[in-house]
Amino acid sequence: MRRVAIFGATGSIGRNTVDLLQRQGGREAYHVTALTGGRNIALLAEQARALGADLAVTADPANYGALKEALAGTSVEVAAGPEALVEAAERPCDWAMSAIVGAAGLLPGFRTLAQGGTLALANKESLVTAGPLLLAEAARHGATILPVDSEHSAVFQALCGEDWAAVERVIITASGGPFRGWNRAQLALATPEQAVAHPNWSMGQRISVDSASLFNKALELIETREFFGIEPERIEVLVHPQSIVHALVGFADGGLLAHLGPADMRHAIGYALNWPERKPTPVARLDLARIGALTFEAPDEASFPALRLARDVMRERGLAGAAFNAAKEVALDHFLARGIGFLDMAAVVEETLARLARECHLGTATLSLEAVLDMDALARLRAGEVVAERQRRG
Ligand code: NDP
Numbered sequence: 001m002r003r004v005a006i007f008g009a010t011g012s013i014g015r016n017t018v019d020l021l022q023r024q025g026g027r028e029a030y031h032v033t034a035l036t037g038g039r040n041i042a043l044l045a046e047q048a049r050a051l052g053a054d055l056a057v058t059a060d061p062a063n064y065g066a067l068k069e070a071l072a073g074t075s076v077e078v079a080a081g082p083e084a085l086v087e088a089a090e091r092p093c094d095w096a097m098s099a100i101v102g103a104a105g106l107l108p109g110f111r112t113l114a115q116g117g118t119l120a121l122a123n124k125e126s127l128v129t130a131g132p133l134l135l136a137e138a139a140r141h142g143a144t145i146l147p148v149d150s151e152h153s154a155v156f157q158a159l160c161g162e163d164w165a166a167v168e169r170v171i172i173t174a175s176g177g178p179f180r181g182w183n184r185a186q187l188a189l190a191t192p193e194q195a196v197a198h199p200n201w202s203m204g205q206r207i208s209v210d211s212a213s214l215f216n217k218a219l220e221l222i223e224t225r226e227f228f229g230i231e232p233e234r235i236e237v238l239v240h241p242q243s244i245v246h247a248l249v250g251f252a253d254g255g256l257l258a259h260l261g262p263a264d265m266r267h268a269i270g271y272a273l274n275w276p277e278r279k280p281t282p283v284a285r286l287d288l289a290r291i292g293a294l295t296f297e298a299p300d301e302a303s304f305p306a307l308r309l310a311r312d313v314m315r316e317r318g319l320a321g322a323a324f325n326a327a328k329e330v331a332l333d334h335f336l337a338r339g340i341g342f343l344d345m346a347a348v349v350e351e352t353l354a355r356l357a358r359e360c361h362l363g364t365a366t367l368s369l370e371a372v373l374d375m376d377a378l379a380r381l382r383a384g385e386v387v388a389e390r391q392r393r394g
Contacts, residue, residue: 001029002030003092003094003117004032004033004093004097005033005091005112006035007096007098007108008097008099008105009036009044010040010047011099013097013265014035017120018050019266020269021051021273030051032048032051033054033088033093034053034088034093035047035055036056036058036088036108037056037057037059038059038060039058039060041063042070044056044067048074049071053076055078056071056076057079057084058079060080062080064080064081082104085107085108086108089110090111090112090114092115093117094115094118096115096117096118097122097272099123101204101206103322103376105123106129106372106373109126110130112143113138113141114141115141115143116142117143118143118146118275119138119146120146120272120273121149122269124216124220125325127227128324128325129321129322130367131226133368133372146271146275150268152172152220152227152247153246154172154268155172155228155259158248158258159228159249162251166251167252168251169249170224170235170236170250172217172220173238173239173240173247174211174214174216174237175242176239177198177199178198178199180239182303188343195209195213196208196209199241200241200243206332214304215328215345215349217307218306218309218328219328221237221307221314222313222321232314235314237299238296241295244262244286245259264283264284266281266283267281267283304346305350306349309346309353312353316362316363319367319372319375320362323379326375327348329380330379331346331383332345340387340391344387348383348387348390352379352386355382356375356378360378
């Protein structure tokens with residue numbers, strides 16, 4: 001029986017993964033070695049019972065008692081804390097979903113690679129902060145990493161059977177989010193409630209705000225660069241408000257292969273779960289005649305500077321991705337807490353990167369997990385200082 005684990009089972013990606021496992025036979029078809037969550041103890045316990053998981057882990061030690069109680073009378077083992085997440089990742093497993101949000105997802109996903117199985121990678125921060133390390137670790141253990149982000153899954157699918165040497169460019173699409181067409185004066189007043197209201201996708205709160213600011217697309221640019229090893233100049237972003245075409249690959253003969261699908265993450269998750277086979281997934285079938293028009297436009301990089309910042313990071317590489325992501329996470333926390341405005345997020349990230357570049361060499365070639373985690377901590381500190389200064393200045 002195939003052994004599977006889900007890191008971040010209670011989140012948007014995690015719940016969709018559980019849904020697919022259930023539809024594909026659930027506990028009769030899969031041996032679930034571990035499910036992890038954070039604060040949503042009731043859901044984690046419910047998932048662990050339904051799938052007959054060996055282990056349920058909450059990332060927060062304060063929730064240990066509640067999880068233990070919720071799983072009383074079952075054979076599910078219970079653990080808590082970041083170390084327990086890593087221990088869960090070190091258990092033998094054939095397929096693991098990495099769907100913890102933020103840099104916290106890096107270590108558990110990284111550790112699963114030592115099993116030599118498949119890592120379905122939704123946690124985009126892993127590739128952004130430590131892409132070369134992750135790929136090298138996978139190669140060292142004969143493990144497979146499959147992209148779950150819809151754009152990268154689309155590129156992966158468009159590339160199947162193609163000659164890499166003939167690839168000219170990769171185009172990833174962005175819906176443009178809820179603020180497409182807004183000017184800077186309007187964006188300055190945007191609220192967290194407006195930012196989470198994504199027009200097409202139903203996602204976690206943090207990625208929804210990142211979509212509104214185009215930081216999500218910025219992370220995806222870096223992911224594309226790291227996962228597919230393609231130079232930054234050959235990766236483009238196209239705004240496509242219908243979110244039907246997820247990515248296109250352009251070849252030397254001028255042809256483009258596009259991947260189309262509904263805005264439902266169960267397609268990309270199901271693809272990664274069943275790869276190299278394709279199995280039925282419960283996503284809506286596209287009615288292109290009803291949709292009628294698919295439109296495309298260039299992103300407004302003046303109003304949304306995240307893409308420009310990502311291009312700087314892609315040129316720099318090394319620890320720049322870890323610094324970028326950590327600064328972005330801090331800025332996002334402060335925006336959600338109404339401590340800074342929507343436009344301040346990009347300003348905080350840019351200022352933090354500038355300070356760190358004066359303080360240390362971000363593009364260092366000697367990348368290690370320790371260096372990435374140290375940079376993550378340092379960038380959070382500096383970003384916090386930048387936020388505090390901006391707040392003092394009013
Ligand atoms: P959610 O916020 O919905 O879920 C995050 C999951 O991580 C939950 O299980 C949460 O637990 C858990 N979690 C939160 N903080 C921590 C922590 N510090 N340590 C361990 N676990 C934690 O996120 P999404 O499902 O939307 O996104 C997950 C990842 O996938 C992100 O990296 C995102 O960028 C990426 N992604 C998401 C897509 C989407 O459509 N949602 C699309 C493509 C990529 P709990 O809820 O119990 O507190």
